[in-house]
Amino acid sequence: MRNRMIAGNWKMNKSYSEGVVLAQGLARELEGGTGDVDVVVCPPTVDLKGVATVIEQESAPFSLGAQNAYFEESGAYTGETAPSMLTDIGATYCIIGHSERRGYFGETDEDINKKAKALMAHGIVPISCCGESLEVREAGKHVEFVVDQIRKDTEGLVIDDPSKYVVAYEPIWAIGTGKTATADDAQEVCGAIRKTLAEVFGQEVADGIRVLYGGSAKPENVAGFLEKEDVDGALVGGASLKADSFAAMVKAAM
Numbered sequence: 379m380r381n382r383m384i385a386g387n388w389k390m391n392k393s394y395s396e397g398v399v400l401a402q403g404l405a406r407e408l409e410g411g412t413g414d415v416d417v418v419v420c421p422p423t424v425d426l427k428g429v430a431t432v433i434e435q436e437s438a439p440f441s442l443g444a445q446n447a448y449f450e451e452s453g454a455y456t457g458e459t460a461p462s463m464l465t466d467i468g469a470t471y472c473i474i475g476h477s478e479r480r481g482y483f484g485e486t487d488e489d490i491n492k493k494a495k496a497l498m499a500h501g502i503v504p505i506s507c508c509g510e511s512l513e514v515r516e517a518g519k520h521v522e523f524v525v526d527q528i529r530k531d532t533e534g535l536v537i538d539d540p541s542k543y544v545v546a547y548e549p550i551w552a553i554g555t556g557k558t559a560t561a562d563d564a565q566e567v568c569g570a571i572r573k574t575l576a577e578v579f580g581q582e583v584a585d586g587i588r589v590l591y592g593g594s595a596k597p598e599n600v601a602g603f604l605e606k607e608d609v610d611g612a613l614v615g616g617a618s619l620k621a622d623s624f625a626a627m628v629k630a631a632m
């Protein structure tokens with residue numbers, strides 16, 4: 379049995395003070411609880427402490443996630459954040475392998491695999507992103523492409539508790555474009571992801587790993603994705619920047 383998950387990726391939006399206000403607004407919207415839905419908020423690094431404080435003070439029913447981490451423990455890596463620093467600040471999730479990091483910052487599957495291992499060694503749950511470009515989709519190679527990413531990103535990982543590893547399928551052509559994949563498109567790839575996870579980790583583990591859809595997910599369309607067998611939630615960009623729209627998506631998942 380997989381609990382659904384709604385995760386918000388604020389990307390490079392919201393200053394420290396704006397982040398606190400958004401987290402407070404979300405805490406108010408969700409004060410009745412989120413049922414069986416796991417809710418995660420991933421603000422920019424400089425906002426993490428502020429959001430952690432809101433979660434603690436308001437006993438907010440959501441968890442804190444980072445948007446990136448480095449795989450080394452400490453040292454001369456200017457500008458980077460170590461997994462232990464995230465743990466110390468109260469983050470329990472971390473997005474890795476987002477297409478914006480792969481595209482703009484040259485992250486490779488090997489980097490993403492190392493990041494997953496480093497995070498899991500510190501008890502942080504990776505939300506590991508994958509997804510194809512429009513070019514790959516139009517060539518009809520999207521399933522093959524994503525399956526290859528999954529194999530590389532999970533190589534050598536040890537997953538004892540499947541609730542501690544999350545995959546997000548985010549077709550690049552649907553991110554921030556307003557162009558969503560259909561629920562059937564999402565199911566096709568999320569189903570292939572689960573099948574690959576079963577080949578790598580065994581069926582029982584694969585059945586416990588949450589596979590999220592991301593890419594222009596919003597209150598109006600999230601229910602359609604959630605109806606699909608292998609779609610366990612959403613990774614939400616734009617619609618996570620307003621407390622009411624993000625809360626509406628959580629409620630749609632409850």
Ligand code: PGA
Binds near residue numbers: 552554555592
């Ligand atoms: P979007 O972003 O919801 O704004 O399309 C999703 C993501 O990139 O995680």
